[in-house]
Amino acid sequence: MLAPPTRASVLLVDDHALLRTGVANIINQEADLHVVAEAGNGVEALAAYDRFKPDVTLLDLRMPVMEGVEVVRRLRERDPRARVIVLTTYDTDEEITRALKAGAKAYVLKDISADDLVTCIRDVLAGKTYLAPAAAAKLAEDVTRVQLTPRELAALRLMADGKSNKEIANELGISDRTVKTHLGHLFEKLGVTSRTEAVKVATRRGLVRLE
Amino acid sequence: MLAPPTRASVLLVDDHALLRTGVANIINQEADLHVVAEAGNGVEALAAYDRFKPDVTLLDLRMPVMEGVEVVRRLRERDPRARVIVLTTYDTDEEITRALKAGAKAYVLKDISADDLVTCIRDVLAGKTYLAPAAAAKLAEDVTRVQLTPRELAALRLMADGKSNKEIANELGISDRTVKTHLGHLFEKLGVTSRTEAVKVATRRGLVRLE
DNA sequence: AGCGATCTGCGACTTTCGGACGAGGCGCGG
DNA sequence: CCGCGCCTCGTCCGAAAGTCGCAGATCGCT
Numbered sequence: 001m002l003a004p005p006t007r008a009s010v011l012l013v014d015d016h017a018l019l020r021t022g023v024a025n026i027i028n029q030e031a032d033l034h035v036v037a038e039a040g041n042g043v044e045a046l047a048a049y050d051r052f053k054p055d056v057t058l059l060d061l062r063m064p065v066m067e068g069v070e071v072v073r074r075l076r077e078r079d080p081r082a083r084v085i086v087l088t089t090y091d092t093d094e095e096i097t098r099a100l101k102a103g104a105k106a107y108v109l110k111d112i113s114a115d116d117l118v119t120c121i122r123d124v125l126a127g128k129t130y131l132a133p134a135a136a137a138k139l140a141e142d143v144t145r146v147q148l149t150p151r152e153l154a155a156l157r158l159m160a161d162g163k164s165n166k167e168i169a170n171e172l173g174i175s176d177r178t179v180k181t182h183l184g185h186l187f188e189k190l191g192v193t194s195r196t197e198a199v200k201v202a203t204r205r206g207l208v209r210l211e
Numbered sequence: 212m213l214a215p216p217t218r219a220s221v222l223l224v225d226d227h228a229l230l231r232t233g234v235a236n237i238i239n240q241e242a243d244l245h246v247v248a249e250a251g252n253g254v255e256a257l258a259a260y261d262r263f264k265p266d267v268t269l270l271d272l273r274m275p276v277m278e279g280v281e282v283v284r285r286l287r288e289r290d291p292r293a294r295v296i297v298l299t300t301y302d303t304d305e306e307i308t309r310a311l312k313a314g315a316k317a318y319v320l321k322d323i324s325a326d327d328l329v330t331c332i333r334d335v336l337a338g339k340t341y342l343a344p345a346a347a348a349k350l351a352e353d354v355t356r357v358q359l360t361p362r363e364l365a366a367l368r369l370m371a372d373g374k375s376n377k378e379i380a381n382e383l384g385i386s387d388r389t390v391k392t393h394l395g396h397l398f399e400k401l402g403v404t405s406r407t408e409a410v411k412v413a414t415r416r417g418l419v420r421l422e
Numbered sequence: 423a424g425c426g427a428t429c430t431g432c433g434a435c436t437t438t439c440g441g442a443c444g445a446g447g448c449g450c451g452g
Numbered sequence: 453c454c455g456c457g458c459c460t461c462g463t464c465c466g467a468a469a470g471t472c473g474c475a476g477a478t479c480g481c482t
Binding site for chain 1: 226227228229230232233234236237251298300320321322323324325328370371372373374375403405406407408409410411414415421
């Protein structure tokens with residue numbers, strides 16, 4: 001048995017220890033890959049990156065302490081050559097586009113097979129990008145999607161938190177009439193007529209996160 | 212190296228192929244355990260159970276085709292000795308209590324370590340039960356928790372779907388006055404004063420699922 | 423500079439909600 | 453039998469939500 005001259009190094013970031021060790025097993029079975037470090041949240045991830053400068057980072061988006069997209073952004077900030085593969089459960093278009101805009105090289109879902117994951121890693125190492133079919137489809141939809149203004153988004157978030165128009169008005173420092181305007185425009189863009197409906201479709205699109 | 216006389220058989224059910232192979236690796240490294248089959252949804256799980264009669268079943272709750280709790284129920288229906296470990300990401304009290312009531316022997320979260328998971332499997336094989344600390348805490352809360360009536364729950368679900376009182380009334384075949392009564396009671400039980408707020412806490416408690 | 427699109431803000435009006443009462447019927451266990 | 457919880461339906465009313473029209477500010481593009 002001969003040791004390969006160089007194995008590409010992988011940083012594994014996910015808040016589920018179980019998945020980390022599972023994926024680490026898979027990767028370490030490959031002759032040309034090995035996991036140099038694991039991290040359970042964004043802060044740990046940045047520290048581990050600085051220390052090990054991995055060739056590629058596998059990153060879950062939903063994490064405590066620091067959100068995944070933010071991690072992508074910071075990684076690319078401190079090292080523009082950082083190759084990040086987003087490996088997550090969810091495929092809301094918001095998260096996909098934000099991750100890609102932040103500089104992720106690939107977006108794959110956790111229902112991917114071990115073989116495909118390894119292929120994906122090698123692709124990214126070779127400078128390619130990789131999109132899960134579902135992610136690509138969502139992305140295509142997004143092009144035609146209406147953008148929300150900052151105010152609309154702010155009002156949406158507060159509304160989804162159960163706040164009344166008056167409370168939203170106070171927090172945003174505006175009149176409750178204006179809140180209504182923003183929400184009215186929001187409703188139109190989302191194709192709904194009530195706040196509860198709005199919360200539903202906004203959640204589906206990943207614009208807000210309830211739990 | 213000597214082969215152990217009998218290795219306990221494990222059925223692995225999760226819609227994420229990646230996690231399945233990862234966990235399978237972990238389990239198969241143990242001398243006294245081995246994975247006999249994997250399934251990606253509830254229907255496959257039932258079929259695999261009938262075929263292999265595994266000593267223990269590791270089951271994710273959130274799956275396509277058939278929901279996890281339903282799978283637990285059916286497994287225990289056809290074989291009351293079936294030992295099911297729920298292995299999931301979420302810990303809403305609703306899901307925990309429902310899974311345990313359906314007959315699950317253990318409830319663990321995916322942030323568990325590989326070692327602890329193996330311990331959990333052995334515990335369950337030995338006839339014990341196992342609760343993740345977070346799950347146990349939620350369960351304790353649940354004892355004091357107010358129960359919703361069927362009508363309240365139905366109204367809640369429709370409301371969370373964005374329906375107006377009038378629409379809910381139509382779908383339930385009752386007057387919109389009655390809907391208000393149900394929602395009024397619901398609000399009181401949830402400790403809220405508006406529908407949007409109600410959707411929020413109901414989602415947090417796992418009473419409704421938005422996406 | 424001019425023009426238009428967009429974001430932001432506001433007032434008035436109608437509809438819907440939510441709270442505070444009450445009240446009858448049904449089923450179940452003490 | 454009699455309470456008790458659930459479901460049902462009602463009225464009144466104030467408050468909130470949602471719709472309409474309108475206007476100043478800003479920014480990009482020609």
